[in-house]
Amino acid sequence: MYPNNGSPFPSEMQEQLLKAALLTGDEMLGAWKKWKASVDFERDIEYASFRMLPLLYYNLSRQHINDRLMPRLKGIYRQAWSKNHLLFYKTAKVISLLNDAGIPTILLKGIALTVLVYKNYAVRPMADMDILIPKAFAGKTISLLKSKGWKMEFEHYLEYNLKYGRSITFRDREKTELDLHWHPIFEAHDLITDDDFRSRAIEMEVAGVKTLSLGMTDMLFHTIVHGLRYNPEPPIRWVADATVLIQKFPQQIDWDRIIHHAKKFRVFLQINTALNYLNKNFQVEIPESVLRELGSIQPAFADRLVFKHARKYGDRIPVTLYEKLYTLYAGYLRQTSKTGFWDQHAGFVRYLRFRTKGKPHFKILMYHLSLLFKNHTSERKKGNENTVNEIADAGK
Amino acid sequence: MIISKFLKVNEPNVVHETIDGEAILLDLNTGNYFSLDGAGAAIWDYIAAKGDWSKAIELMTGENPGQKETIAATVEKFIKELIEEKLLVPVNDGALFSSEKNENPEAELKNAAVNFKAPVVNKYSDMQDLLLLDPIHDVDEKGWPEAQDIPPKEPEQ
Numbered sequence: 001m002y003p004n005n006g007s008p009f010p011s012e013m014q015e016q017l018l019k020a021a022l023l024t025g026d027e028m029l030g031a032w033k034k035w036k037a038s039v040d041f042e043r044d045i046e047y048a049s050f051r052m053l054p055l056l057y058y059n060l061s062r063q064h065i066n067d068r069l070m071p072r073l074k075g076i077y078r079q080a081w082s083k084n085h086l087l088f089y090k091t092a093k094v095i096s097l098l099n100d101a102g103i104p105t106i107l108l109k110g111i112a113l114t115v116l117v118y119k120n121y122a123v124r125p126m127a128d129m130d131i132l133i134p135k136a137f138a139g140k141t142i143s144l145l146k147s148k149g150w151k152m153e154f155e156h157y158l159e160y161n162l163k164y165g166r167s168i169t170f171r172d173r174e175k176t177e178l179d180l181h182w183h184p185i186f187e188a189h190d191l192i193t194d195d196d197f198r199s200r201a202i203e204m205e206v207a208g209v210k211t212l213s214l215g216m217t218d219m220l221f222h223t224i225v226h227g228l229r230y231n232p233e234p235p236i237r238w239v240a241d242a243t244v245l246i247q248k249f250p251q252q253i254d255w256d257r258i259i260h261h262a263k264k265f266r267v268f269l270q271i272n273t274a275l276n277y278l279n280k281n282f283q284v285e286i287p288e289s290v291l292r293e294l295g296s297i298q299p300a301f302a303d304r305l306v307f308k309h310a311r312k313y314g315d316r317i318p319v320t321l322y323e324k325l326y327t328l329y330a331g332y333l334r335q336t337s338k339t340g341f342w343d344q345h346a347g348f349v350r351y352l353r354f355r356t357k358g359k360p361h362f363k364i365l366m367y368h369l370s371l372l373f374k375n376h377t378s379e380r381k382k383g384n385e386n387t388v389n390e391i392a393d394a395g396k
Numbered sequence: 397m398i399i400s401k402f403l404k405v406n407e408p409n410v411v412h413e414t415i416d417g418e419a420i421l422l423d424l425n426t427g428n429y430f431s432l433d434g435a436g437a438a439i440w441d442y443i444a445a446k447g448d449w450s451k452a453i454e455l456m457t458g459e460n461p462g463q464k465e466t467i468a469a470t471v472e473k474f475i476k477e478l479i480e481e482k483l484l485v486p487v488n489d490g491a492l493f494s495s496e497k498n499e500n501p502e503a504e505l506k507n508a509a510v511n512f513k514a515p516v517v518n519k520y521s522d523m524q525d526l527l528l529l530d531p532i533h534d535v536d537e538k539g540w541p542e543a544q545d546i547p548p549k550e551p552e553q
Binding site: 076 | 408411413415416420422424427429523526527529531532533535537538539540541542
């Protein structure tokens with residue numbers, strides 16, 4: 001039904017759903033009819049589309065659409081509203097804890113978008129809280145969260161993630177997920193300073209507790225860069241987030257800053273592709289000069305490779321040897337500030353040594369060959385259990 | 397008897413929103429979920445905006461003098477239930493409600509009085525279970541949180 005295979009860009013029917021959820025008048029009505037005619041509501045609603053249904057209900061309801069599906073959509077809206085409020089309440093407790101410990105926080109993604117952009121607690125369902133802290137506070141924050149019963153997931157990733165990653169995940173007893181970030185994006189960690197995003201952060205409150213959010217421009221930048229990654233559950237809601245953000249706050253978008261960030265963090269391919277998509281498919285007004293300038297930047301080999309990898313593999317766990325090596329290489333390239341073939345690849349060797357714990361390359365090679373053999377002889381589903389970090393763990 | 401002239405929503409523990417004539421309320425401390433519709437939603441919206449519960453009754457009975465006693469008694473009982481559930485709390489200061497939010501809750505209240513139906517507090521206390529319900533497949537035609545009636549299994553012979 002939805003053959004977009006995890007792509008960040010919606011399939012044709014997902015696009016109709018997004019239009020029904022975002023547009024008004026005849027355009028909304030046409031999209032709604034098309035979408036409804038093509039889906040079996042009981043069977044065809046995959047997760048990415050499901051997460052758009054509260055916004056769909058809100059948009060249809062304010063345009064007085066009467067339909068037999070409305071009570072069901074309203075129920076989904078009510079459930080999203082309840083879940084979000086419970087998550088926000090819990091988030092406020094965490095923020096309060098960090099505030100009291102003197103740890104500066106910025107809320108990213110869903111919660112900030114809900115409070116500051118959508119200004120509606122139901123239309124943007126989310127599964128977790130995303131908290132950004134300065135990297136220097138990571139150790140203190142991790143200890144504090146652990147002392148309050150939050151359990152770190154995949155703790156063996158921590159060393160790697162602190163050096164090359166952007167975040168680590170915690171869960172509490174009720175399985176609520178907390179993503180603790182020290183970088184807002186996967187890309188360009190060598191190039192990002194805490195001040196790049198914190199300098200324009202704005203005040204916000206979550207369930208009565210004060211914290212910060214990225215400013216509107218940085219929130220748009222983050223929404224796009226984060227959204228344009230492959231995910232098994234297609235992350236199509238970046239389209240809604242970015243569309244609503246630009247349409248509600250056109251005066252607050254500093255396009256020069258978007259271009260500056262896109263160049264500095266080497267994500268101009270992502271930004272350019274996303275803005276062109278929104279402009280063409282959702283009639284979102286983007287200054288022509290911005291599209292022209294972004295389009296004129298010549299991407300380097302690394303920029304193309306990182307973007308291609310993000311769209312094709314993103315967060316997917318690589319299975320084959322090729323996918324693993326590709327992911328390893330793209331993972332290095334996306335965060336390094338090194339330029340020029342020799343500098344970049346000297347850095348890559350150091351990166352490999354870190355990931356493989358300095359074990360002999362022959363051993364690593366044999367490990368991967370054995371994995372490859374296993375993949376061919378065992379069931380495919382077993383292969384899926386191999387994670388990218390087996391490469392790091394190979395020498396253990 | 398309600399001793400205070402004004403009542404307010406027990407924020408921040410209680411969050412609420414009115415959608416299409418239905419007020420939904422969530423007590424974040426207890427996890428209890430409430431739904432008020434018809435007259436219940438209109439009364440809730442009026443008190444949330446204006447605070448003056450006795451004025452709400454006055455407006456309703458004024459609109460439907462034929463059912464004055466019934467309306468006054470039923471609505472007061474309903475408001476008491478909201479207080480008992482700690483969804484509303486008494487306040488002495490009516491100035492809290494002086495800042496107008498461009499709301500016009502009187503119209504809904506008067507409409508509710510014309511074809512008066514006793515307001516009901518629908519309470520759902522098993523929130524953890526409710527949140528696990530699939531809101532497409534596990535609910536009836538009214539939508540979440542109304543779980544589908546699944547007939548009990550026949551005992552095996």
